[in-house]
Amino acid sequence: xxxxxxxxxxxxxxxxxxxxxxxxxxxxxxxxxxxxxxxxxxxxxxxxxxxxxxxxxxxxxxxxxxxxxxxxxxxxxxxxxxxxxxxxxxxxxxxxxxxxxxxxxxxxxxxxxxxxxxxxxxxxxxxxxxxxxxxxxxxxxxxxxxxxxxxxxxxxxxxxxxxxxxxxxxxxxxxxxxxxxxxxxxxxxxxxxx
Amino acid sequence: xxxxxxxxxxxxxxxxxxxxxxxxxxxxxxxxxxxxxxxxxxxxxxxxxxxxxxxxxxxxxxxxxxxxxxxxxxxxxxxxxxxxxxxxxxxxxxxxxxxxxxxxxxxxxxxxxxxxxxxxxxxxxxxxxxxxxxxxxxxxxxxxxxxxxxxxxxxxxxxxxxxxxxxxxxxxxxxxxxxxxxxxxxxxxxxxxx
Amino acid sequence: xxxxxxxxxxxxxxxxxxxxxxxxxxxxxxxxxxxxxxxxxxxxxxxxxxxxxxxxxxxxxxxxxxxxxxxxxxxxxxxxxxxxxxxxxxxxxxxxxxxxxxxxxxxxxxxxxxxxxxxxxxxxxxxxxxxxxxxxxxxxxxxxxxxxxxxxxxxxxxxxxxxxxxxxxxxxxxxxxxxxxxxxxxxxxxxxxx
Amino acid sequence: xxxxxxxxxxxxxxxxxxxxxxxxxxxxxxxxxxxxxxxxxxxxxxxxxxxxxxxxxxxxxxxxxxxxxxxxxxxxxxxxxxxxxxxxxxxxxxxxxxxxxxxxxxxxxxxxxxxxxxxxxxxxxxxxxxxxxxxxxxxxxxxxxxxxxxxxxxxxxxxxxxxxxxxxxxxxxxxxxxxxxxxxxxxxxxxxxx
DNA sequence: AATGAATGAGAATTCATTCAT
DNA sequence: AATGAATGAATTCTCATTCAT
Numbered sequence: 001x002x003x004x005x006x007x008x009x010x011x012x013x014x015x016x017x018x019x020x021x022x023x024x025x026x027x028x029x030x031x032x033x034x035x036x037x038x039x040x041x042x043x044x045x046x047x048x049x050x051x052x053x054x055x056x057x058x059x060x061x062x063x064x065x066x067x068x069x070x071x072x073x074x075x076x077x078x079x080x081x082x083x084x085x086x087x088x089x090x091x092x093x094x095x096x097x098x099x100x101x102x103x104x105x106x107x108x109x110x111x112x113x114x115x116x117x118x119x120x121x122x123x124x125x126x127x128x129x130x131x132x133x134x135x136x137x138x139x140x141x142x143x144x145x146x147x148x149x150x151x152x153x154x155x156x157x158x159x160x161x162x163x164x165x166x167x168x169x170x171x172x173x174x175x176x177x178x179x180x181x182x183x184x185x186x187x188x189x190x191x192x193x194x
Numbered sequence: 195x196x197x198x199x200x201x202x203x204x205x206x207x208x209x210x211x212x213x214x215x216x217x218x219x220x221x222x223x224x225x226x227x228x229x230x231x232x233x234x235x236x237x238x239x240x241x242x243x244x245x246x247x248x249x250x251x252x253x254x255x256x257x258x259x260x261x262x263x264x265x266x267x268x269x270x271x272x273x274x275x276x277x278x279x280x281x282x283x284x285x286x287x288x289x290x291x292x293x294x295x296x297x298x299x300x301x302x303x304x305x306x307x308x309x310x311x312x313x314x315x316x317x318x319x320x321x322x323x324x325x326x327x328x329x330x331x332x333x334x335x336x337x338x339x340x341x342x343x344x345x346x347x348x349x350x351x352x353x354x355x356x357x358x359x360x361x362x363x364x365x366x367x368x369x370x371x372x373x374x375x376x377x378x379x380x381x382x383x384x385x386x387x388x
Numbered sequence: 389x390x391x392x393x394x395x396x397x398x399x400x401x402x403x404x405x406x407x408x409x410x411x412x413x414x415x416x417x418x419x420x421x422x423x424x425x426x427x428x429x430x431x432x433x434x435x436x437x438x439x440x441x442x443x444x445x446x447x448x449x450x451x452x453x454x455x456x457x458x459x460x461x462x463x464x465x466x467x468x469x470x471x472x473x474x475x476x477x478x479x480x481x482x483x484x485x486x487x488x489x490x491x492x493x494x495x496x497x498x499x500x501x502x503x504x505x506x507x508x509x510x511x512x513x514x515x516x517x518x519x520x521x522x523x524x525x526x527x528x529x530x531x532x533x534x535x536x537x538x539x540x541x542x543x544x545x546x547x548x549x550x551x552x553x554x555x556x557x558x559x560x561x562x563x564x565x566x567x568x569x570x571x572x573x574x575x576x577x578x579x580x581x582x
Numbered sequence: 583x584x585x586x587x588x589x590x591x592x593x594x595x596x597x598x599x600x601x602x603x604x605x606x607x608x609x610x611x612x613x614x615x616x617x618x619x620x621x622x623x624x625x626x627x628x629x630x631x632x633x634x635x636x637x638x639x640x641x642x643x644x645x646x647x648x649x650x651x652x653x654x655x656x657x658x659x660x661x662x663x664x665x666x667x668x669x670x671x672x673x674x675x676x677x678x679x680x681x682x683x684x685x686x687x688x689x690x691x692x693x694x695x696x697x698x699x700x701x702x703x704x705x706x707x708x709x710x711x712x713x714x715x716x717x718x719x720x721x722x723x724x725x726x727x728x729x730x731x732x733x734x735x736x737x738x739x740x741x742x743x744x745x746x747x748x749x750x751x752x753x754x755x756x757x758x759x760x761x762x763x764x765x766x767x768x769x770x771x772x773x774x775x776x
Numbered sequence: 777a778a779t780g781a782a783t784g785a786g787a788a789t790t791c792a793t794t795c796a797t
Numbered sequence: 798a799a800t801g802a803a804t805g806a807a808t809t810c811t812c813a814t815t816c817a818t
Binding site for chain 4: 411414492493496497502507536544546547550551553555556563564567
């Protein structure tokens with residue numbers, strides 16, 4: 001009976017898991033309320049609207065990735081290659097094992113035309129990701145090339161996740177990551193040789 | 195009041211353009227009817243259900259790509275490189291200028307869980323695309339490599355299209371295509387040198 | 389291709405069989421058109437409305453029963469008992485083997501409140517049936533008793549048909565008929581003995 | 583604007599009265615909502631679907647008859663004849679004065695093919711009725727005869743109700759009941775004389 | 777804070793009927 | 798006579814949001 005006094009984080013986490021499973025339009029306020037152990041009407045004590053809730057979820061998730069995941073790309077205690085590897089492993093975990101792994105893409109595509117507000121956060125997420133990659137590749141490439149490479153890699157990973165889903169082929173992403181890591185080693189060698 | 199005689203193609207084209215703009219769930223029968231100059235109820239003279247209409251649209255579009263676009267990959271009157279270039283140009287046109295260019299991805303992600311029937315057609319589309327690419331790369335790579343390369347390229351292009359959309363950056367795909375063409379030239383040279 | 393020039397009887401027969409299977413509200417104009425080898429719009433060359441068609445069907449059917457079935461109750465070439473037996477056999481055939489056998493009851497109940505016009509014909513049908521029975525029982529009972537008996541018998545038969553349907557018990561009607569015939573024999577004997 | 587707090591019984595009673603008047607298909611969700619003082623959409627707070635509502639109505643009504651009416655057939659404080667009379671009186675009240683008295687028959691016939699779930703409850707109602715009658719006749723007939731008699735009587739009563747409705751003749755059922763009671767007295771005498 | 781009843785707009789679909797061809 | 802396109806009202810059901818208690 002003791003209602004554990006829902007905290008913000010719990011609400012966002014519970015809601016995220018529903019949004020992941022059903023998408024934005026596919027998720028009803030009822031679904032969200034249930035996931036939070038509430039009745040429909042009670043949700044409105046915590047949130048202003050379904051849209052504002054999703055916006056908060058997206059923002060919190062972006063923040064999480066920025067501070068907890070992408071930050072590893074800047075961790076000087078590890079060699080650049082190892083950081084890249086860390087990131088690849090995390091990405092594989094996220095995209096392969098979590099239902100609705102590429103949440104930002106899914107929601108982005110689904111709501112592109114109807115809810116522009118989401119687009120901003122989604123854009124920011126991908127830009128943070130690309131910057132991280134660029135930082136890592138700046139060790140082996142010049143500034144212009146590294147920017148381009150970073151953009152390419154994120155596109156490649158996202159494309160792989162897409163194909164994984166659309167073709168029901170779980171190995172897609174793994175192959176992509178293997179290739180990227182091998183290639184990075186090559187680039188390191190080339191750089192050293194010069 | 196009778197006999198404007200909408201032909202099948204017109205209906206599919208009109209409907210496609212609405213589905214592209216609003217997605218599957220976001221498109222109402224009213225939207226579709228309007229796009230065809232009809233009232234809601236009248237649509238049911240032409241179609242059985244919204245779902246069957248979308249299925250027909252997807253199938254027709256897949257057919258179109260197979261016979262009109264991918265077929266260029268097999269056109270012996272052109273050198274392989276030129277065929278790849280043709281395909282790249284067409285892809286750029288489609289994805290850059292047509293609103294909702296990556297229709298198959300959008301619909302695929304949106305309806306993955308709710309309408310399995312769509313998934314079959316979407317899968318078939320991507321497999322046809324991959325096969326075409328594999329055919330082209332079999333000129334410069336062995337069979338295993340060419341299969342892998344083809345899968346990678348399609349993922350790369352789709353990923354680029356995604357980023358293009360999510361980041362509002364129109365050059366993404368162009369850069370990817372440039373890179374692929376240059377790389378193909380390299381592969382041709384390596385092959386010759388052996 | 390040679391359209392056999394639908395005659396009235398064919399239309400009524402075809403329509404009856406659909407109405408029997410699906411009821412009045414459950415039958416669409418499309419169903420009726422199909423049953424007549426026509427398209428929806430074409431039906432309106434033959435009929436004024438769904439309602440008028442049903443009214444005609446009911447009337448024709450009532451006429452059929454009056455002239456072809458109930459008339460046997462008045463056939464002097466047979467003994468009264470044999471006439472009753474004939475009628476019982478026909479009733480059993482109709483109610484047991486023809487899907488939607490008790491058409492008049494079904495339609496009567498279904499449309500009692502919404503289409504009063506049907507009620508008149510249905511009433512006339514049952515009155516003709518009761519009169520026939522009364523005629524037969526006037527051989528063994530006085531006029532007041534025979535009227536009452538006739539009403540009772542029709543109610544009993546209809547009740548049996550109902551139970552047959554509602555309880556999925558095919559023997560109901562047969563037992564009722566057996567009992568009625570035996571009882572009639574008794575009444576004949578009592579009459580003779582006086 | 584909130585909390586008139588419609589209780590289950592009120593909803594079932596209100597809905598029953600609409601279903602009685604218009605049948606199952608003839609009743610719209612709008613009709614039901616109005617009868618309950620609600621707007622269309624609000625009904626769905628109380629019910630899952632029109633079908634589930636009807637099923638609940640049928641079940642509650644069957645329960646009501648079993649516990650409140652048929653139970654009188656087993657009331658040892660009354661002589662069997664008096665119990666039969668009680669039941670006859672109640673039946674007359676129900677079928678004569680309540681619009682749509684033979685609800686189970688009407689709904690049964692209307693939905694036989696389209697909603698099998700209703701059929702179960704309807705069947706159960708008639709079986710309970712028949713059992714009650716059999717129990718009463720077991721005082722004056724042997725077990726086989728009493729079963730047959732019970733089935734016959736229920737058919738007879740239902741048939742009378744039908745005719746009453748179809749012929750707009752209110753006395754039908756009354757005559758049937760009179761006859762049954764008189765006959766029961768006879769059977770009692772015969773039994774005693776043996 | 778929590779409830780849950782109520783709303784009202786909108787969804788997909790069905791269908792009897794009309795009418796130009 | 799036959800068609801089949803078009804209508805428009807009706808159907809069941811969903812859902813984000815509001816608000817009295």
